[in-house]
Amino acid sequence: MTELDEKIRDVFPEESIYKTSTRYNMFAGVNVPSFIKDWLIKRYSNENEEVDKEALFAFLEKHIPGKDSDIKSRLIKGESIQILVRVIVESDLKTGIFKFSIPDIGIKNNEGRISEYVMRTGNIKEGENWGIVTLDYVQPEGREKGYAELVKFKPFKPYTPDFDYYCAARSRFSTKEWIDFVIRCMEYNPDSTQFESYTQKLLFISRLLIFCEPNLNIIELAPKGTGKSYIFNNLSKYGWMISGGKVTRAKLFYDMASNKPGIIPNYEFVAMDEIKTIVFGNQEELQGALKGYLENGSFTMGQAKQTSTAGLILLGNIDLDSNRRPINKKYFQELPEVFHDTALLDRFHGMIEGWYLPRITEDLKLEGYSLNVEYFSEILSMQRGMSKYASIVTDMLEIPKEADTRDTTAIIRLATAYLKLLFPNVNSVMDVDRDEFETFCFKPAYEKRKIVRAQLSIQDMEYSPKMPDIKVRSFNG
Known part of the structure; x- marks a missing residue:
């Protein structure tokens, strides 16, 4: 056990978990994200970190079914079913009925209804919900078809983190220890020989900024095998991953034909993975909607104007030369045509150059202590609504009056996200070490926006590659 292992276990005795690849092998064939796996391992582990495999397997068999389960037939036979699963809720304005689907076991939205009592409790919302559900089968009289009814719902939220405690705990770690700690919370090994520097580690945790x-x-272009998909698919129930298929304005924002909100209003962040494989319908319509939304976080559909705080990250592969640098110097040409519009690209705050990140190897898999993924993701979600960090960042910076507003907004937003990740315990500029802020928050934020501006200038002569002369103020805390 390393010194950092001991510190994590001592500082977070209830919230930490010992992770090994062999433990996760217990879930082979079970399609559940890491935040569910961690919760189950913690639940069935003793004080010596030994897992009661028999009890865990019994829980999986009873409460986490797969697509080949016989749940539908058991429901029809009159059995009441209780499972831990992902439920997607939709409202039908024409009938006044709330419908649900459970894709993981093949229940479609025309086969599921939610009881009025469950909707009145307020524990379940439109869109995706993770929780423990109780299902019964209803066979109405007459010609109406039978359906599964969701009669009980308990949200999967095993942790309500004490944020003050989390902040107090941060003070017991050095900044470099905390960076390693965050990498562990992403389920990777910061001591791997694949990591060559803390600059590289900082780039690696940049994937958490939108959390x-x-x-x-953000845009991330990286070679295959660098772990892009895993992070956005497994670390939080508040995000949504689009992998392939067709994307339209209705699917992303609001479907006026069915009066249903799209993906963006229902999640905290949306990742478009393997973006070259996604088909984008009516590109001009989608470009217009994205430009407005990425600019101000709102969109108009018909007579309704809606807002959302969801961030967007584009994840794409990029071909490298023998020196592991992009063959195509015009990075954004690696994106689908809908994102070739420079006015749209200008609304992305930064870019992650994924070719500087390590390829995922066995050595990068964590063997040691980290925070339970569910606890960590709840902390990151809580921070989204905290405005003090942006205020601190703004007070720390000298911004010229002639600075481009989009550049300024991008740098502040990125630096704020770094501050939340690395220095959650600060409450004012007096708590901030100027040099650490410049190294770990401002410079990486500035560089990520600089890449966007440089690429815009290559693609369109209207854009200058010159960045505004924004600096960190010359006082120290």
Whole structure:
């Protein structure tokens, strides 16, 4: 056990968990994200970190079914079913009925209804919900078809983190220890020989920026095998991953034909993975909607104007030369045509150059202590609504009057996200070490926006590659 292992276990005795690849092998064939796996391992582990495999397997078999389960037939036979699962809720204005689907076991939205009592409790919302559900089968009289009814729902939220305690705990770690700690919370090994520097580690945790900062928009281009998909698919129930298929304005924002909100209003962040494989319908319509939303976090559909805090990250592969640098110097040409519009690209705050990140190897898999993923993701979600961090960042910076507003907004938003990740315990500029802020928050934020501006200038002569002369103020805390 390393010194950092001991510190994590001592500082977070209830919230930490010992992770090994062999433990996760217990979930082979079970399609559940990391925040569910961690919760189950913690639930069935003793003080010596030994897992009661028999009890865990019994829980999986009873409460986490797969697509080949016989739940539908058991419901029809009159059995009441209780499972831990992902439920997608939709409202039908024409009938006044709330419908649900459970894709993981093949229950479609025309086969499921939610009882009025469950909707009145307020514990379940439109869109995706993770929780423990109780299902019964209803066979109405007459010609109406039978359906599964959701009669009980308990949200999966095993932790309500004490944020003050989390902040107090931060003071017991050095900044470099905390960076390693955050990498562990992402389920990776910060001591891996794959990591060559703390600059590289800082770039690696940049993938978490949209987890804690609202309306942050990022592009990441990276070679295959660098772990892009895993992080956005497994670390939080508050995000949504689009992988392939067709994306339209209705699917993303609001479907006026069915009066249903799209993906963006229902999540805290949306990742478009393997973006070259996604088909974008009516590109001009989608471009217009994205430009408005990425600019101010709102969109108009018909007579309704709605807002959302969801950030957007585009994840794409990029071909490298023998020196592991992009063959195509025009990075954004690696994106689908809908994102070739420079006015749209200008609304992305920063870019992650994924070719500087390590390829995922066995050595990068964590063997040690970290925070339970569910606890960590709840902390990041809580930080989204905390305005003090942006205020601190703004007070720390000298911004010229002639600075481009989009550049300024991007740098502040990115630096704020870094501050939340790395220095959650600060409450004012007096708590901030100027040099650490410049190294770990401002410079990486500035560089990520600089990449966007440089690429815009290559693609469109209207854009200058010159960045505003924004600096960190010359006082120290």
